Amino acid sequence: MEKPQYHAIGKKSIRKDGVAKVTGQEIYTTDIVLPRMLHARVLRSSFPHASIKSIDTREAEKLGALCITSKDVPDLKYAERIVTIPSKTFKDRQVLTNTPRHVGEAIAAVAAETEELAEQAIGLIRVEYEKLQAVFDPFEAMKEGTPLLHHTILFGQEEIQVMNNIAASREIVEGDIKKGFNEAEIILEETFETGRVYHAQMEPKSVVCQPEADGGITVWTTTQTIHNVRQLLGEIFRIPLSKVNVKKIALGGSFGSSIQMNSVVPIGVALALKARRPVKLILTREEDMHDHCKYPSWIRLKLGVQKDGKLTAGHMRVVVDIGAHNTQAYPLLGCMAGWWVSLYKLPHLKFEGQAVYTNKVPACAMQGFGNPQVTFAVESMIDMVAEMLEMDPIDLRLKNYVGLGETFWGQGPTVKSIIRSCGVEEMLRKGAELVGWKEKFNSEKTGGIIRRGIGVARGFHTSGAGAPMAGEVIDYSGSIVKINEDGSVDFLTALMDLGGGTLDALAKIVAEEMKVPLDKVGISPADTRSTVYDVCTHATRGIYCGGGALHKVTGQAKAKLLEFASKILQVPPQALKIEVDEEAGQGMVYVEGVPGKRISVGEVAKTAQINNWGTIAAVDSLRQVSCPPCFMAYFIEVEVNTETGVIKPTRALAYADVGQVVNPDLARGQLFGGLYRGLGYALLEDTQYDEESGELTSGGWMTDFKMLTANDLPEMDNIEVHFTDTYEPTGPFGAKGIGEAALNPVAAALANAVYNAIGVRFRKIPITPEDVLGALRGEKKRNG
Amino acid sequence: MKKQITLTVNGVKRELFVSPNELLLNVLRDQLGLTGAKYGCGIGECGSCTVLLDGEPSLACLTLAIAVDGSEVTTIEGLQSRDGKLHPLQDSFLEHGAVQCGFCTPGMILTGKVLLDENPRPTEEEIRAYIRGNLCRCTGYTQIVQAIQDASVKGKA
Numbered sequence: 001m002e003k004p005q006y007h008a009i010g011k012k013s014i015r016k017d018g019v020a021k022v023t024g025q026e027i028y029t030t031d032i033v034l035p036r037m038l039h040a041r042v043l044r045s046s047f048p049h050a051s052i053k054s055i056d057t058r059e060a061e062k063l064g065a066l067c068i069t070s071k072d073v074p075d076l077k078y079a080e081r082i083v084t085i086p087s088k089t090f091k092d093r094q095v096l097t098n099t100p101r102h103v104g105e106a107i108a109a110v111a112a113e114t115e116e117l118a119e120q121a122i123g124l125i126r127v128e129y130e131k132l133q134a135v136f137d138p139f140e141a142m143k144e145g146t147p148l149l150h151h152t153i154l155f156g157q158e159e160i161q162v163m164n165n166i167a168a169s170r171e172i173v174e175g176d177i178k179k180g181f182n183e184a185e186i187i188l189e190e191t192f193e194t195g196r197v198y199h200a201q202m203e204p205k206s207v208v209c210q211p212e213a214d215g216g217i218t219v220w221t222t223t224q225t226i227h228n229v230r231q232l233l234g235e236i237f238r239i240p241l242s243k244v245n246v247k248k249i250a251l252g253g254s255f256g257s258s259i260q261m262n263s264v265v266p267i268g269v270a271l272a273l274k275a276r277r278p279v280k281l282i283l284t285r286e287e288d289m290h291d292h293c294k295y296p297s298w299i300r301l302k303l304g305v306q307k308d309g310k311l312t313a314g315h316m317r318v319v320v321d322i323g324a325h326n327t328q329a330y331p332l333l334g335c336m337a338g339w340w341v342s343l344y345k346l347p348h349l350k351f352e353g354q355a356v357y358t359n360k361v362p363a364c365a366m367q368g369f370g371n372p373q374v375t376f377a378v379e380s381m382i383d384m385v386a387e388m389l390e391m392d393p394i395d396l397r398l399k400n401y402v403g404l405g406e407t408f409w410g411q412g413p414t415v416k417s418i419i420r421s422c423g424v425e426e427m428l429r430k431g432a433e434l435v436g437w438k439e440k441f442n443s444e445k446t447g448g449i450i451r452r453g454i455g456v457a458r459g460f461h462t463s464g465a466g467a468p469m470a471g472e473v474i475d476y477s478g479s480i481v482k483i484n485e486d487g488s489v490d491f492l493t494a495l496m497d498l499g500g501g502t503l504d505a506l507a508k509i510v511a512e513e514m515k516v517p518l519d520k521v522g523i524s525p526a527d528t529r530s531t532v533y534d535v536c537t538h539a540t541r542g543i544y545c546g547g548g549a550l551h552k553v554t555g556q557a558k559a560k561l562l563e564f565a566s567k568i569l570q571v572p573p574q575a576l577k578i579e580v581d582e583e584a585g586q587g588m589v590y591v592e593g594v595p596g597k598r599i600s601v602g603e604v605a606k607t608a609q610i611n612n613w614g615t616i617a618a619v620d621s622l623r624q625v626s627c628p629p630c631f632m633a634y635f636i637e638v639e640v641n642t643e644t645g646v647i648k649p650t651r652a653l654a655y656a657d658v659g660q661v662v663n664p665d666l667a668r669g670q671l672f673g674g675l676y677r678g679l680g681y682a683l684l685e686d687t688q689y690d691e692e693s694g695e696l697t698s699g700g701w702m703t704d705f706k707m708l709t710a711n712d713l714p715e716m717d718n719i720e721v722h723f724t725d726t727y728e729p730t731g732p733f734g735a736k737g738i739g740e741a742a743l744n745p746v747a748a749a750l751a752n753a754v755y756n757a758i759g760v761r762f763r764k765i766p767i768t769p770e771d772v773l774g775a776l777r778g779e780k781k782r783n784g
Numbered sequence: 785m786k787k788q789i790t791l792t793v794n795g796v797k798r799e800l801f802v803s804p805n806e807l808l809l810n811v812l813r814d815q816l817g818l819t820g821a822k823y824g825c826g827i828g829e830c831g832s833c834t835v836l837l838d839g840e841p842s843l844a845c846l847t848l849a850i851a852v853d854g855s856e857v858t859t860i861e862g863l864q865s866r867d868g869k870l871h872p873l874q875d876s877f878l879e880h881g882a883v884q885c886g887f888c889t890p891g892m893i894l895t896g897k898v899l900l901d902e903n904p905r906p907t908e909e910e911i912r913a914y915i916r917g918n919l920c921r922c923t924g925y926t927q928i929v930q931a932i933q934d935a936s937v938k939g940k941a
Contacts, residue, residue: 015883019874021886022877022890024859026886031813033817201885202822251885252822499922669924672926672927710915710916710918710928713926719926
C-alpha cells in the first residue's frame with residue numbers, strides 16, 4: 001500500500017506554545033495573581049503516625065490569619081484519583097486530618113495577606129499530638145498485631161474494615177500453573193525490588209482559588225485532569241458542577257504527580273470559601289516531596305521454560321508499599337498483572353498482588369504505572385533464562401513476545417484488545433544490527449579497571465485504557481471544533497499537555513483532516529465549563545484517545561463544511577474534495593476534473609455567515625475500543641569502574657513503535673526524556689526514611705534526593721533514536737502513544753548491560769556504586 | 785523597614801522599595817510582574833530562578849534584592865531585541881525541540897546565553913558542565929545541549 005502524503009502529520013514544526021515558553025510569557029499556576037488574593041501555608045505533621053489531641057489556632061488568628069483545621073472542612077473520606085469506576089474506588093483521605101499517617105501530612109492551613117505572615121501564623125499554631133506506633137516496612141505492616149493505619153475506609157459507598165494494613169489485593173489466574181511448571185524443563189525463581197522515586201516535576205504543586213459571587217469557585221491548578229478536579233470539588237464541597245470551574249493552564253511537568261486532584265486543591269478551596277477571597281497556595285519543594293512518590297515494588301517471579309526457549313508458566317507475586325493512602329492501588333495491581341502477561345506468552349499464569357499501607361509518603365502513578373517495575377523484573381529474568389539456555393537474549397525474546405493478532409491487556413484484566421500493529425521484530429533485529437549487538441554482547445570482558453558491557457531490554461506501554469468492554473476504568477475524550485469565517489479553525493479540548501507536545505499533535509490531526517495549514521489551527525484556552533469531558537492525560541492516551549476523538553469531531557465539522565460548499569458550488573457533497581493550498585494559506589474545496597469549481601474553506605464559512613446558515617462546528621465524544629501497545633526497545637552500553645563502583649552509561653539506542661509519528665522532534669524528545677528518567681531510576685533515584693523519626697533522609701531537598709544532571713548522560717552523538725515503520729489502523733492517521741513506553745525498559749537494559757560488563761546480576765534498583773563494589777567483593781559471579 | 789534600591793531591569797531603571805529580607809526573585813515576580821524566573825525549590829538547587837546579574841547567571845531565589853542595589857538585571861523577558869526578534873538561542877531551543885513543559889526553559893536559556901558570551905564555541909563537555917546546575921526533568925538534556933551548540937555556531941556565522 002502506498003503511504004498517504006501528509007502536509008502536517010509527521011512534519012517538523014515549532015510547538016505552538018514555544019515562543020511563549022522561550023520568552024517567559026507562558027503563565028503557570030504559580031504565576032497567577034488576583035486582586036485581593038491571600039497567601040496560604042499548610043501546617044504538616046512532624047510525626048509519621050499520631051492522633052491530634054488538641055490544636056490551638058488563637059495566636060495565629062491574632063496575627064490576622066484565617067485558620068482551618070479538620071473541624072472546618074467537610075467531614076468525608078474521598079479518593080483523590082477518580083478515573084476508576086465509583087464502585088471500585090477506595091476512599092481513605094480527608095482534606096485535613098486529625099490522624100496524620102506520614103510526616104508531612106496536612107493538619108491545618110492558614111491564609112493571610114502575605115506569604116510571610118502566613119508562615120508566621122503557621123509557627124504560632126499549637127498542636128498536642130499523641131504519638132502512635134508507625135510502620136515503615138510493608139512485610140512488617142502485614143504481620144498480625146501490627147497497628148493499623150486505617151481501621152475502616154470506604155470502598156465505593158460501603159464502609160469496609162482494613163485487615164493487616166492491606167489496602168488492596170488481587171489474584172489473577174489463567175490456565176493451570178501446576179501443569180505449566182510440570183511441562184517446564186527449567187524453572188527459575190528470583191526476587192526483584194525497585195525504588196521509591198520522587199517525581200521531581202519542576203513546578204511544585206500549586207493552586208489558586210477564586211470564590212465567585214454566586215457561591216461557586218474558580219480554580220487554576222497543576223493537574224492532568226481538569227474535569228476530575230471539578231467533579232471531586234463538587235462532591236467534597238457540595239457545590240453544583242455548574243458553579244465549579246477549573247481552568248486549564250500550562251503545567252510545569254508532571255510525570256504522574258498531578259494525575260489526581262492534589263491535596264493542595266481542596267485545602268485552597270476550603271480557605272477561599274471561608275475567607276470569601278482568592279487564595280494562592282504553592283507548595284515548597286520540601287512539601288512537594290512529602291506529597292507523592294512512585295510506587296516501589298517487591299516482585300517474586302517464577303518462570304518455567306522448555307529447552308527450546310518456549311515459556312510454559314509464570315507465577316508473579318507482588319508487594320507494593322503504597323505509603324499512607326490508597327491513591328489507586330487496586331487498578332495498579334491489575335495493571336501490573338496486565339503489563340506482565342502482555343510482555344511474553346504464558347500458557348499458564350498466576351498473579352498475586354498486595355498493596356500495603358505504611359507510614360510513608362503516599363505513592364501514586366509515575367510514568368509507567370507499575371510497568372517499569374514489572375519490566376525490570378521480567379526483562380532481567382529473560383536475560384537470565386537466555387544465559388541458562390545458552391540462547392541469544394534477543395532470540396529468546398522474539399520466540400515468546402506477545403505480538404500481532406494477540407491479546408493485549410492495556411489496563412489489567414478488564415481492558416483487553418487485539419494487537420493490530422507491532423514493530424517488535426523490526427526494533428530488535430534492526431536495533432541489534434545498528435549497535436553491533438552480537439559482537440559487543442559476546443566479546444570477552446576481561447581485565448582493566450573499566451569494564452564495558454551492552455544490554456538490551458524491551459517493553460511497551462498502552463495507548464489509553466479503551467477496550468470493547470467498559471472495564472473498571474473510565475476512558476473517553478471529547479472535543480469541539482469550529483471553522484472561523486476566514487478559514488482558520490479553533491478546537492477546544494480538556495486534554496492537558498504535560499509538556500510532551502500532545503496538543504501540537506492534536507493540532508496536526510485537525511490540520512490534516514480539515515486540510516488547512518497548521519498555522520491556521522488554534523488551540524483554544526479551555527476550562528471545565530467550555531469543554532466536554534476528557535478523562536485525563538495519563539496512560540499514554542493523549543494522541544491515540546484525545547487525538548482520536550478530535551479526529552472524529554473534525555470529520556463531523558468537515559462534513560458540514562462540505563454540505564455548505566455543495567450548496568455554493570452546486571454539486572453533491574460526495575463530489576467534493578479538499579486539499580491544502582499552502583500558498584493561499586487556506587484549505588480548498590474543489591471538484592476533481594472540473595476547473596472553476598473551487599472555493600476556499602474561508603469563503604465557505606464566510607458565505608455561510610452572510611447567508612445566515614450558521615457556524616460550521618461540531619462537538620462529540622469518543623471512546624476508543626482498543627488500546628494499542630506502543631512498543632519500545634533499548635540497547636544500552638555502560639562502563640563500570642571496578643575501583644569506584646560507578647556505572648557510566650556511554651551509549652544508547654532507542655527504538656520505538658509509535659505507529660505513525662506525528663511530531664518528529666517532540667517524539668524524539670519523549671525518548672530522550674524517558675531514557676534520562678529511566679537511567680535515574682536505574683542508577684540513583686530513591687526516597688529513603690529515617691525509621692526513628694519517620695522523616696525523609698533527603699529532608700525533601702532535591703540535592704539530597706539526587707538526580708542525574710546534564711553531566712551524567714551519554715553524549716548527544718551517542719544517543720540514537722529510531723522509529724519503526726508501523727501504522728496503527730485504529731489510531732488517528734495511524735498514530736499511537738509513546739510517553740510512558742519511553743521509560744519502561746530502560747532500567748532492565750541498564751542492569752543487563754552491567755551484568756554483561758562485570759558478571760554481576762543486580763535484582764534491586766537503584767544500583768549504587770556501593771552496591772557494585774559490594775557485589776564485586778562478595779557476590780558469586782558468572783561462571784565463577 | 786523598607787529601603788529604596790535601584791535596579792536596571794532589562795535596560796529600564798527601576799526605583800524599588802524592598803524589605804531587607806526580600807528576595808530578588810519575589811521582587812521581580814511580585815513587584816515587576818516578571819514571572820519568567822520561576823520558583824522551583826527556593827534554595828538554589830534547581831536553577832529555575834536563574835537571572836543575569838551584571839551579566840552573570842545568578843540564583844534569584846538566594847539573592848537578597850537589597851544586596852544587589854545598583855545592579856543590572858536581565859530576565860528572560862529582556863532577551864528579545866527591541867523589535868521583538870528572538871535571541872538566536874531562543875530560536876535554537878524552538879528549532880531543536882529543547883522545550884517541553886517550559887518551566888526550566890527561562891533559566892536554561894539565560895545560563896546558555898552567558899556560556900556563549902564567554903565561550904562562543906563550547907565543546908559538548910563544556911556545555912554540559914556549564915548547565916549542570918539547571919535541572920530539567922522533561923528533556924533528558926540532549927536537545928538542550930544540541931540547541932546551545934547549534935546556536936554557538938550560528939552566532940559566529
